[in-house]
Amino acid sequence: MIRSLAIALAASLAGSAAVGAIYGFDAGLTTFYLIAPVALMVLLAAHIAARRRDLMGGIGRQLALAIALVVASILATVWIGADRMFISDHDAVVVSLMAGVIGLVALRVGQVLNGGIAEDVSRIRAGLVRIGEGDRQVDDLPVGSDELGEIGSDIEAMARRLALEEKRRDEAESARRSLVASVSHDLRTPIASLRLMTEAIADGVATGETRERYLNDLGLQVRLLGDLVDDLFELSRIEAGDINWAMGQIELEALLGETVEAMRAQAESRGVRVVADLSGDRVAARANPEKVQRVLFNLIQNAIRHTPADGSVTVRARLAEGDVEVEVADDGPGISDEDAPHVFDPFYRGGEDVARSREGSGLGLALSRAIVEAHGGRIWFESTGSGTVMRFTLQSGAAA
Numbered sequence: 001m002i003r004s005l006a007i008a009l010a011a012s013l014a015g016s017a018a019v020g021a022i023y024g025f026d027a028g029l030t031t032f033y034l035i036a037p038v039a040l041m042v043l044l045a046a047h048i049a050a051r052r053r054d055l056m057g058g059i060g061r062q063l064a065l066a067i068a069l070v071v072a073s074i075l076a077t078v079w080i081g082a083d084r085m086f087i088s089d090h091d092a093v094v095v096s097l098m099a100g101v102i103g104l105v106a107l108r109v110g111q112v113l114n115g116g117i118a119e120d121v122s123r124i125r126a127g128l129v130r131i132g133e134g135d136r137q138v139d140d141l142p143v144g145s146d147e148l149g150e151i152g153s154d155i156e157a158m159a160r161r162l163a164l165e166e167k168r169r170d171e172a173e174s175a176r177r178s179l180v181a182s183v184s185h186d187l188r189t190p191i192a193s194l195r196l197m198t199e200a201i202a203d204g205v206a207t208g209e210t211r212e213r214y215l216n217d218l219g220l221q222v223r224l225l226g227d228l229v230d231d232l233f234e235l236s237r238i239e240a241g242d243i244n245w246a247m248g249q250i251e252l253e254a255l256l257g258e259t260v261e262a263m264r265a266q267a268e269s270r271g272v273r274v275v276a277d278l279s280g281d282r283v284a285a286r287a288n289p290e291k292v293q294r295v296l297f298n299l300i301q302n303a304i305r306h307t308p309a310d311g312s313v314t315v316r317a318r319l320a321e322g323d324v325e326v327e328v329a330d331d332g333p334g335i336s337d338e339d340a341p342h343v344f345d346p347f348y349r350g351g352e353d354v355a356r357s358r359e360g361s362g363l364g365l366a367l368s369r370a371i372v373e374a375h376g377g378r379i380w381f382e383s384t385g386s387g388t389v390m391r392f393t394l395q396s397g398a399a400a
Contacts, residue, residue: 124141138159272309
């Protein structure tokens with residue numbers, strides 16, 4: 001309010017000074033005494049009205065009040081001037097009529113403009129109601145470069161963000177339910193086997209060789225459950241960003257050779273040949289060796305599992321476009337088009353393995369992808385009629 005009053009005084013002084021410069025000091029002083037009180041009173045009334053907008057109604061009424069205050073200030077100034085004999089009554093009547101006509105025209109102009117504003121406000125209100133009711137396809141909002149158009153654009157952007165977040169939330173909820181169902185399924189079978197075998201041993205039903213076999217099976221089921229829990233824990237930590245791995249430069253060819261040797265016995269038990277195709281060139285990467293070896297174990301074990309007897313699994317590493325690319329190739333049947341989109345999903349097993357074999361936790365490829373992506377790399381596969389090639393990348397050690 002103080003700022004507005006100061007502006008009114010400054011404008012009155014400026015106008016009075018202009019009159020004084022033309023007609024003399026007395027005329028300028030009289031002009032100031034004439035217009036300053038009116039200007040101050042009109043602005044004071046405007047501020048009081050602005051504080052009571054809630055009682056005034058819509059924008060149209062507020063605009064009409066503003067025009068009425070301006071016309072009233074003109075009329076008050078004219079008739080005060082006529083009363084003080086600065087202007088004639090004839091001139092005062094003419095100026096008053098002119099001010100009245102211009103005021104009515106201004107009021108109609110305000111109504112015309114307010115019609116468009118009111119329509120835009122109604123569309124914004126209706127759009128917000130639809131958003132509140134769950135509708136995210138809000139496309140009837142005002143557009144343009146004015147403030148209401150900007151508000152409409154902001155509301156549309158908000159609706160798109162809400163739709164995207166809801167989609168992500170629904171996908172996350174669906175993934176959570178699927179994960180819980182898969183974990184429950186994978187836990188139910190070994191737990192049921194453990195219960196039956198322990199009851200048989202405790203009741204004395206399993207004796208001799210049967211008892212020894214049950215004990216061996218118990219150990220296997222416990223290890224499978226342990227692997228499942230470990231993999232779930234590791235996957236959840238990576239997805240939560242809880243990564244505290246020591247990163248350093250590793251020689252990949254040495255790591256590949258060591259991993260292949262560790263997997264050789266398992267491969268030979270299935271009649272599968274596993275080899276490391278080493279060129280002898282130095283291939284270094286910046287990574288955590290234990291995590292990279294875990295990825296290799298998962299990929300090689302998966303390849304062995306899907307390779308028929310007399311087949312082979314080949315592991316290679318090479319430099320590719322500034323990164324290190326590692327591949328594990330097998331002679332298996334390949335991956336079907338139906339299964340391809342879900343290869344890296346937790347617990348997904350397609351094709352002939354859809355009934356879930358007892359081998360593995362079902363998290364190997366999902367965990368491998370999480371580890372590779374946590375290193376800043378990517379993992380993918382190529383499936384042909386004669387096998388599958390799994391590939392992943394790491395940062396080159398030379399660039400680190």
